[in-house]
Amino acid sequence: MNLDPADIQHLKDGYLLAALSASELEGVLVHARVRTLIPGEPLFDQGDPCTDFFFVLTGTIKLCRMAPSGEEKVMDLIRSGYFFAEAAMFMNGCYPINACSIEATRLVALDSRHFIGLVKNNADLCLRLLSKMSQRMHGMINEIDRLSLHSxxxxxxxxxxxxxxxxxxxxxxxxxxxxxxxxxxxxxxxxxxxxxxxxxxxxxxxxxxxxxxxxxxxxxxxxxxx
Amino acid sequence: MNLDPADIQHLKDGYLLAALSASELEGVLVHARVRTLIPGEPLFDQGDPCTDFFFVLTGTIKLCRMAPSGEEKVMDLIRSGYFFAEAAMFMNGCYPINACSIEATRLVALDSRHFIGLVKNNADLCLRLLSKMSQRMHGMINEIDRLSLHSxxxxxxxxxxxxxxxxxxxxxxxxxxxxxxxxxxxxxxxxxxxxxxxxxxxxxxxxxxxxxxxxxxxxxxxxxxx
DNA sequence: GCGACGCCTTGATATAGGTCAACCGGATGA
DNA sequence: TCATCCGGTTGACCTATATCAAGGCGTCGC
Structure with a gap:
């Protein structure tokens, strides 16, 4: 399964790659694999070593955690056009959550190590990332107080x-x-x-x-x- | 009120500045001001334009949000040796929360714009920041599921x-x-x-x-x- | 067509936690 | 010294939400 030109355009529109030069983008795409998931198919589990980050082409990914009781809590729903697990990449460790599809989903898996290498040489990209992550954190702050302040x-x-x-x-x-x-x-x-x-x-x-x-x-x- | 040598050592131990060269650190310190807060003194309010980020020398800062009802929810407690509001800095906008002391507190206010300029020329620092922010996000994920999954x-x-x-x-x-x-x-x-x-x-x-x-x-x- | 299953809804009941109110003890200040 | 206030505790009560159970309605495979 490979990336077609429309997919590539789609990817380039995502914030993470917009700052890349043509040759850098080329390098990223060499390390990219398209994956197709059937509804409910797991992508990775909490605790798995983090080797890739992802971009959703079509479909929806559910990010969730399991309580000790076995109950699951959906942390986020990632739809077409969005990246996820890019934060885990920087910790160089394991995914902190489970990810699975909730419908038929096509996504791109991008190599974390390669991308980290790229970021080291691109301060502008770095700042974009910092800003984007700040936004996510901001969203999480809102989420926390929605959960604790609102009915x-x-x-x-x-x-x-x-x-x-x-x-x-x-x-x-x-x-x-x-x-x-x-x-x-x-x-x-x-x-x-x-x-x-x-x-x-x-x-x-x-x-x-x-x-x-x-x-x-x-x-x-x-x-x-x- | 000025920084004494012990304060400077303290600051250098904080993750944000550890990657700076001597001259870069020098520049940051030129744009730093020490502030002393009495117990309960507000530092900034949700919505204020974000001009500085902070490092706690001694004391404790409470980060909280107000519900429409007027009730307040403490989002975080920042103690001696930690930075805060560094995420807001990258959004180039406004603080998303209130900050006030809960006891007598000495802290350093660092100029956001100057620091951003510095980061643009230091990819290594940039990566450290990304990693640190990832960790914070990880902490927030934990917080969210603590709030929603646990009694x-x-x-x-x-x-x-x-x-x-x-x-x-x-x-x-x-x-x-x-x-x-x-x-x-x-x-x-x-x-x-x-x-x-x-x-x-x-x-x-x-x-x-x-x-x-x-x-x-x-x-x-x-x-x-x- | 028919049973099985999944998703949603509705009802009955239980319970965690919020709210309101009273009280205690230490600190503060006149 | 005494009144006041603040933080904490405890009790009585109430409400929001979870839990348990049953049933409706599609969809799917046989």
Whole structure:
């Protein structure tokens, strides 16, 4: 399985590679392998040695951790056009989480060691990386206080609002691209609770639920709730 | 107020500056100011433009966010010998959190823009930074799943075990260096709940509480509980 | 077509933890 | 010295959410 020109363009648009010269990019691509995952196929496990970082071409990757009890907590959902595991690369150690697909997924695996070597000679790229990682950390700070400061219902509403296609105020409906139980885990609640929260919002006429299609009847009111 | 030689040594031991040459360090110090805070004095607020990053010489800084309700959540406690706000620096924007002292604190404020300039010309430093930020992100991932996967009691136990002076298995007692209500917020629980958890552990003979001194009677049992 | 399964929903119940209120003891300050 | 305040503790109560259990509705393979 190989990279076609559209994939390469896609990759170049991702922030990590945008700062590379043509020859550097060439080198990175030599060390890149395309992988295809069937739904639910694991990519790596928490504790595996970190040899690659990844870019999602199509599909969705679920990053999650296992509690000692066996319960799993979804930490992040990585969709087409995004890198992941690039942070682990710099620790030169092991992946801190599990990664697996939740639908048919094509992704690019890029060689960590080769890329590190590249970064050593490219201060500009380095700064971009620092900035990007700062942004991720910022996102995590938000996540931490969402989890600890807001109620389950507020987190659900926040999630729905996040999924709104940006810009268009009129198009106030959302298609859930992952199963509801995955969203529940992402939000740190049980599937039953998610279902109840949605039912309650439906009862208040704030939303309409048609399977994985959710219409937000009153975006402003929802925004006020959180 | 100025830096004395001990302070400078202290600073050089911090990871961010260890990779600098003598002349680079010189430059950084020219742009450094020592600040002294009384207990509870604010340093910056969430949303303030990010002009400096900091190093704690003595004392403790509390990083926290305010919920819309006015409730505050302690995100981190920064003690002597650690940098903070270095991530915000790379975003070139605003501080994402509030910072204030919780006791008399001496710290060094370092000029962000000057430091960024330096990093641009030092790929090695850059890599160290990337690695350090990865570690922080790793810590945040742990924090997120602690908050969402573990009970309040487990988080309390985890906190106590973290505070144990490393290495020495015999010395199984902990002195709480910050007020209990700050720890409670750090752990995402109420002060009353923290108090009850400690009372319960005391009832099980697992710990002894003497004001801010906590003796861990059975470290292994505690570790098993989480 | 039919059973099995997965996903979601709904109801009943249990429980962790939050909230409110009272109280204690030490520190502070008039 | 006494009043006050602050941090911590304890009790009573309540609410949000988890847990357990049942059932509905698609989808898939046979």
């Amino acid at each position: 389950g219902a507020q987190r659900v509403i926040g999630y729905l609002l996040e999924q709104l296609p940006g810009g268009d105020a009129a198009a106030s409906s959302v298609r859930l691209s992952v199963p509801k139980h995955v969203i529940a885990s992402r939000l740190g609640i049980q599937p039953e609770t998610l279902s109840r929260v949605l039912a309650k919002l439906r009862g208040q006429q704030l939303i309409e639920v048609h399977d994985d299609m959710i219409v937000l009847n009153d975006v402003d009111a929802l925004r006020r709730l959180c | 309040g009691a487990q988080r309390v136990i985890g906190y106590l075990l973290e505070q144990l002076p490393g290495g020495d298995a015999a010395a199984s007692s902990v002195r709480l260096s910050v007020p209990k209500h700050v720890i409670a917020s750090r752990l995402g629980i109420q002060p009353e709940t923290l108090s009850r958890v400690l009372a319960k552990l005391r009832g099980q003979q697992l710990i002894e509480v003497h004001d801010d001194m906590i003796v861990l009677n059975d470290v292994d049992a505690l570790r098993r509980l989480c």
